[in-house]
Amino acid sequence: GAVVSQHPSRVICKSGTSVKIECRSLDFQATTMFWYRQFPKKSLMLMATSNEGSKATYEQGVEKDKFLINHASLTLSTLTVTSAHPEDSSFYICSARKAGGLYNEQFFGPGTRLTVL
Amino acid sequence: GESVGLHLPTLSVQEGDNSIINCAYSNSASDYFIWYKQESGKGPQFIIDIRSNMDKRQGQRVTVLLNKTVKHLSLQIAATQPGDSAVYFCAERSGAQKLVFGQGTRLTINP
Numbered sequence: 001g002a003v004v005s006q007h008p009s010r011v012i013c014k015s016g017t018s019v020k021i022e023c024r025s026l027d028f029q030a031t032t033m034f035w036y037r038q039f040p041k042k043s044l045m046l047m048a049t050s051n052e053g054s055k056a057t058y059e060q061g062v063e064k065d066k067f068l069i070n071h072a073s074l075t076l077s078t079l080t081v082t083s084a085h086p087e088d089s090s091f092y093i094c095s096a097r098k099a100g101g102l103y104n105e106q107f108f109g110p111g112t113r114l115t116v117l
Numbered sequence: 118g119e120s121v122g123l124h125l126p127t128l129s130v131q132e133g134d135n136s137i138i139n140c141a142y143s144n145s146a147s148d149y150f151i152w153y154k155q156e157s158g159k160g161p162q163f164i165i166d167i168r169s170n171m172d173k174r175q176g177q178r179v180t181v182l183l184n185k186t187v188k189h190l191s192l193q194i195a196a197t198q199p200g201d202s203a204v205y206f207c208a209e210r211s212g213a214q215k216l217v218f219g220q221g222t223r224l225t226i227n228p
Contacts, residue, residue, distance in 0.1 A: 108160040
C-alpha cells in the first residue's frame with residue numbers, strides 16, 4: 001500500500017511551453033501533497049504544500065505564477081510549469097501525506113525529469 | 118534556522134560489511150525522523166523512521182539510532198549488499214510541520 005505515482009516520468013519540451021505533471025496517491029487518500037525540486041547531486045527542496053480544496057502554500061522564493069499547483073481531489077495534485085525555460089529543467093518529485101496516518105506518514109512519487117530545450 | 122546535515126557526503130564500504138550513515142540536526146523541537154533511500158533517477162524510498170520518545174528502532178537489516186542529547190541520528194545497514202548503493206537522506210519534522218531534508222550521503226559498495 002501507500003503508492004504514489006507521477007506522470008509523466010520524463011518530459012522534454014521547448015522553451016516557452018507549459019508542462020503539467022500529475023501526482024496521484026493510488027491506494028490512499030492524501031489530505032496534503034507536497035512538491036519538491038531536486039537538482040543533480042543535491043537534496044530535495046520543498047516548493048509548495050497543497051491541501052485538497054484550498055490554495056497551495058509556496059516556499060519563499062518559489063514563484064506561484066510560474067509553478068501552478070492544483071489539488072482537486074484527495075488523490076490528485078498537479079504541478080504546471082508555465083512558460084518553461086531551460087533553468088526550469090530539473091527533477092520534480094511529489095509526495096503525499098496519508099490522511100489519518102499514525103505519524104502523518106509521507107510517501108514519495110518516482111519523480112518527473114523535465115528538460116526544457 | 119533549522120538545518121539537518123550529514124557528517125560525510127560519501128561513504129564506500131565493502132560488500133558484506135556494516136554501513137553507518139550519520140546525520141546531525143539542529144531543531145530540538147523535532148519529534149519525528151525518517152531515513153530515505155534514493156536510487157538514481159527515482160524518488161525517495163522510505164527506509165525507517167523513529168519518534169523522539171525512542172532512541173533505537175530496528176527493521177530488516179537496518180537500525181536507526183537517535184541521540185537527542187547531541188542531536189544526532191544514524192542509520193546502520195547490516196551486511197551491506199550491492200543493492201544498497203544509493204543516496205541516503207535523513208529528514209526531520211516537528212509536529213505536523215514540513216519535512217526538512219539533510220544533504221544526503223552517497224553509499225557505494227565495493228565488491
